[in-house]
Amino acid sequence: MKKGYFGKYGGAFMPEVLVPAIGEVERTFLKFSNDPRFLKEMNDYLKDFVGRPSPLYFAEKLSKKLGVNVYLKREDLCHTGSHKLNNCLGQCLLAKYMGKKRVIAETGAGQHGVATAAACALLGMECAVYMGSVDVERQSVNVFRMQLLGTKVMPVESGSRTLKDAINEALRDWITNVETTFYCIGSVIGPHPYPAMVKQFQRIIGKETKEQAKEMNFKIDAMVACVGGGSNSMGLFADFVNDRDVEMYGVEAGGTGEKHAATLSKGRPGVLHGTLSYLLQDENGQVSEDVHSISAGLDYPGVGPEHSHFKDSSRVTYDNVLDSQAVEAFLLLSGLEGIMPALESAHAIAYVIAKKEKFKGKNVVICLSGRGDKDIGIVTDYLKGHTRSKV
Numbered sequence: 001m002k003k004g005y006f007g008k009y010g011g012a013f014m015p016e017v018l019v020p021a022i023g024e025v026e027r028t029f030l031k032f033s034n035d036p037r038f039l040k041e042m043n044d045y046l047k048d049f050v051g052r053p054s055p056l057y058f059a060e061k062l063s064k065k066l067g068v069n070v071y072l073k074r075e076d077l078c079h080t081g082s083h084k085l086n087n088c089l090g091q092c093l094l095a096k097y098m099g100k101k102r103v104i105a106e107t108g109a110g111q112h113g114v115a116t117a118a119a120c121a122l123l124g125m126e127c128a129v130y131m132g133s134v135d136v137e138r139q140s141v142n143v144f145r146m147q148l149l150g151t152k153v154m155p156v157e158s159g160s161r162t163l164k165d166a167i168n169e170a171l172r173d174w175i176t177n178v179e180t181t182f183y184c185i186g187s188v189i190g191p192h193p194y195p196a197m198v199k200q201f202q203r204i205i206g207k208e209t210k211e212q213a214k215e216m217n218f219k220i221d222a223m224v225a226c227v228g229g230g231s232n233s234m235g236l237f238a239d240f241v242n243d244r245d246v247e248m249y250g251v252e253a254g255g256t257g258e259k260h261a262a263t264l265s266k267g268r269p270g271v272l273h274g275t276l277s278y279l280l281q282d283e284n285g286q287v288s289e290d291v292h293s294i295s296a297g298l299d300y301p302g303v304g305p306e307h308s309h310f311k312d313s314s315r316v317t318y319d320n321v322l323d324s325q326a327v328e329a330f331l332l333l334s335g336l337e338g339i340m341p342a343l344e345s346a347h348a349i350a351y352v353i354a355k356k357e358k359f360k361g362k363n364v365v366i367c368l369s370g371r372g373d374k375d376i377g378i379v380t381d382y383l384k385g386h387t388r389s390k391v
């Protein structure tokens with residue numbers, strides 16, 4: 001396979017001025033990904049700062065209700081509330097080893113922003129986070145969290161004022177401040193080496209799952225994870241890609257049906273933010289401004305290039321569920337198991353609920369990518385405007 005490519009997808013489509021910076025990131029990543037000092041420091045932080053390993057939890061009541069053996073990989077218990085910190089710690093530590101003083105990031109739900117802010121506070125680095133003004137409004141608690149952690153939040157007013165536009169602004173900042181600044185990307189997207197690097201920092205999810213399933217003495221039949229950019233799913237899947245008898249499902253945001261963020265289900269290949277991958281576009285090939293999901297973390301018109309490859313090669317099955325299904329899953333897991341999932345993660349749960357006949361009697365690992373406290377207001381508002389169907 002060509003360097004930086006997954007099948008025909010990936011690459012590094014970047015403005016000339018960023019080519020040296022990306023080369024430097026790649027060289028540093030290759031140098032330190034096998035460096036014992038870096039790995040020890042990283043592992044110490046993962047254990048004592050993030051709180052790893054995260055449990056693999058048998059959800060007994062949900063399992064009984066669905067007739068499916070459901071195991072939840074509890075990334076919601078990671079510090080700052082999601083899997084995002086695994087990657088942020090890795091990249092920010094790398095930035096420190098590179099001698100950079102400043103880190104910038106983009107954020108949608110605010111989860112990546114908060115995780116980057118926490119990592120920068122830990123490592124004593126300056127941090128600025130770009131966030132679409134729509135997201136600033138719907139995730140105001142996370143804005144305050146970032147500020148408390150010493151980060152400057154930069155609201156973005158261009159385009160659809162969501163994640164895609166925040167990435168554009170962060171790239172603009174990087175071009176201006178490339179000497180001092182490291183760009184910490186929040187998912188397996190962007191130009192090479194980011195998709196490979198983020199996957200490397202997130203594969204701890206699957207690595208632990210493999211060991212835990214062995215200890216708990218069961219064989220995994222299927223794995224299900226939500227897909228925004230695709231990092232929690234890639235982290236879970238990475239160590240199982242060659243286990244052909246483990247089925248894999250990536251669940252995208254079906255939104256309202258009409259408006260959605262189901263990039264792999266409904267998009268076609270194109271270039272966005274430095275990578276060739278499936279993309280939601282209008283008739284003229286412009287990136288769609290009409291992307292929607294009830295969960296800010298899935299509200300992105302692109303997706304990681306390796307997922308595009310997995311779609312074309314059929315290694316992973318991609319599907320989507322509606323906002324309404326995600327909300328029902330949020331309510332069900334909260335009431336039944338005492339675990340409030342992030343609305344993003346609720347998409348993965350909703351998929352297993354919808355396909356319970358297909359998964360009947362099977363051992364299914366669902367990546368519970370984050371906790372739902374941040375979404376309580378959104379769910380409350382949603383329920384005011386909708387009558388509930390029964391699950």
Ligand SMILES: *Cc1c(COP(=O)(O)O)cnc(C)c1O
Nearest residue numbers: 111228229230231232297344370
């Ligand atoms: C950001 C986020 C996602 C979506 O991002 P991926 O890169 O697809 O994992 C999913 N769940 C939670 C809790 C998130 O914060």
